[in-house]
Amino acid sequence: MSGRLDSAQPYALGLFRIVVGLLFACHGAVALLGVLGGADGKGGTVALGAWPNWYAAVIELVGGSLVLLGLGTRAAAFISSGAMAYAYFSVHQPKALWPVQNDGEGAAMYCWAMFLLVFTGSGAFGLDRLFTRRTRARAAQPEPTEQAPVAA
Secondary structure, X not given: OHHHHHHHHHHHHHHHHHHHHHHHHHHHHHHHHOOOOEOOOOOEOOOOOOOOHHXXXXXXHHHHHHHHHOOOHHHHHHHHHHHHHHHHHHHHOOOOOOHHHHOXXXXXXXHHHHHXXXXXXXXXXXXXXXXXXXXXXXXXXXXXXXXXXXXX
C-alpha cells in the first residue's frame, strides 16, 4: 500500500499545487480586477498602491498564477508564504490569539501551504519539471565536434 501511495506522491503534490495556486490567485483577482464580487462585494477593486491591500493582491494574483502553472514555484511560494505570514500577524493576530477567533484561518493555511511548496517544489504537471527535463537533456547531449572534410 505504501509503495503505491509513494509512487502517486508527485501527482498528488501537483494537484495540491494547482488547487492552492488557483484559489490564491482568485483572492488577488477579486481585489485587483473586481471579479467574483470584487473587494467590496459589488465589483469594486482596491485602490492602486494602497498599503498593504494592493501589494498583497498583486502578490496573490502573480504568486498564485505562478504556483498554479508550476513556474518558479519555490520562489513564488516563498514570497506568497511571507505575505500571508505578514497578513496574519499584522491584520488578524492583534484581534485574538487563535486563528479561529481572529478570522485568520485563510491567511494561516495559505502561509503554511505555500511554505510546504517551498520545500517540495512543483510536483507533477508543473512547467518547472518540463524546463528541468529540457535543461538536463541538453546537458546530457555531447557537443558536436568539428569534423575535417573527407578528402577523396
